[in-house]
Amino acid sequence: MYLYGAGGHSKVITDILNSIGVEVSGVFDDKPSEAKLKTMTINSGVRVQGESFPKLDAPLIISVGDNFRRAELDLMLRDNAEYGQAIHGTTIISAKASVGEGTVILQGAIVQSAAKVGRHVLVNTAASIDHDNEIGDYAHISPHATLCGHVKVGEGTHIGAGAVVIPSIRIGKWCTIGAGTVVIRNIPDYATAVGNPAKIIKFRDPPFNT
Numbered sequence: 001m002y003l004y005g006a007g008g009h010s011k012v013i014t015d016i017l018n019s020i021g022v023e024v025s026g027v028f029d030d031k032p033s034e035a036k037l038k039t040m041t042i043n044s045g046v047r048v049q050g051e052s053f054p055k056l057d058a059p060l061i062i063s064v065g066d067n068f069r070r071a072e073l074d075l076m077l078r079d080n081a082e083y084g085q086a087i088h089g090t091t092i093i094s095a096k097a098s099v100g101e102g103t104v105i106l107q108g109a110i111v112q113s114a115a116k117v118g119r120h121v122l123v124n125t126a127a128s129i130d131h132d133n134e135i136g137d138y139a140h141i142s143p144h145a146t147l148c149g150h151v152k153v154g155e156g157t158h159i160g161a162g163a164v165v166i167p168s169i170r171i172g173k174w175c176t177i178g179a180g181t182v183v184i185r186n187i188p189d190y191a192t193a194v195g196n197p198a199k200i201i202k203f204r205d206p207p208f209n210t
């Protein structure tokens with residue numbers, strides 16, 4: 001497996017891959033800092049500019065925690081890369097769930113029956129994604145977040161640590177749900193919502209012209 005991104009998130013992914021017997025053949029980073037270089041052997045100097053990225057002999061995971069950056073890198077790399085997944089052995093994933101390419105599922109997370117988890121999603125430590133959820137591409141479900149049944153989370157949305165979303169709620173794309181928030185009503189695209197019950201405090205600009 002290759003990784004793109006040499007920050008903190010790549011350490012977590014490396015641990016997961018090693019724990020399931022997968023070797024990391026190389027790490028790419030277009031901005032390798034001194035700190036990163038100290039802790040990792042980086043295939044530095046590689047700039048991601050479409051076709052200039054080398055054809056790899058193993059799958060790649062975009063190991064960047066920022067949802068928007070993960071999306072940007074996917075758009076640049078997708079024609080040249082075959083994506084892998086990193087799923088820790090302590091996760092429980094229903095045989096009836098689906099998990100997209102590039103997605104990473106950390107220790108103790110649970111994905112229940114008929115849930116659909118998109119591409120390049122980060123399902124963090126002990127997050128709970130219940131039956132019939134739909135999690136959009138590039139989303140991040142933080143540690144201990146609880147998504148009840150039939151919840152839909154849009155592309156690029158970040159669900160904060162320990163947030164709770166009650167059944168059948170729709171959360172739009174590129175939203176941020178604060179840590180510990182309890183979502184009891186649908187949330188529109190680009191909104192940041194916090195508190196119990198969740199209240200919208202602001203909207204962000206759409207990150208893509210889509």
Ligand SMILES: CC(=O)SCCNC(=O)CCNC(=O)[C@H](O)C(C)(C)COP(=O)(O)OP(=O)(O)OC[C@H]1O[C@@H](n2cnc3c(N)ncnc32)[C@H](O)[C@@H]1OP(=O)(O)O
Pocket residue numbers: 124142143159160161162176177178179180181192193194195201
């Ligand atoms: C392994 C890992 O580390 S995974 C990382 C997981 N990360 C998280 O879960 C972090 C989630 N982020 C948050 O909760 C942040 O507070 C955000 C994104 C919701 C808001 O951050 P900012 O946009 O910087 O907002 P800011 O801090 O200015 O707060 C705005 C207001 O919302 C309130 N607020 C912010 N976050 C929360 C929250 N989680 N719950 C309740 N109220 C909140 C603030 O108190 C403030 O209220 P005030 O205007 O009355 O003073």
